[in-house]
Amino acid sequence: MPDFADFRFPLPVDVALRIRRMGGGLELKGTVDGRAAGECGRCLEPVELPLHLELAERFDPVLGRDDPLGQNNVLHGDELDVADLIRQLIDSALPLTLACSENCPGLCPECGRKRDGTCRCPHPE
Secondary structure (H helix, E strand, C coil), X not given: CCCECCEECCCCCEEEEEEEEECCEEEEEEEEEEEEEEEXXXXXXXXXXXXXXXXXXXXXXXXXXXXXCCXXXXXXXXXXXXXXXXXXXXXXXXXXXXXXXXXXXXXXXXCCCECCCCCCCCCCC
């Protein structure tokens, strides 16, 4: 996977797909497994996020062929761009911002240290 926004993918993403013809379209079922890495949006500590997606997609090449934002935007003629499909699915599953924990207090605006006890600045509660 190529890097996306603030996310890196340190290892290859594992994709297991079963593709079958359904009438005039395609049905895809399978899984995507990998790890996204980046920095916590609050304290800048390194964070890794496991990814596991269950796929169940249907594509009909006749519907929405020319819509670049439509569901069929990964179909090019009679070819399915699996890499683009997987990239789009992973992008939509990623959080807007990584956090090392839900309770991460972030960095102190005064000294720049993590507000987990290492910062000694007085903070109004």
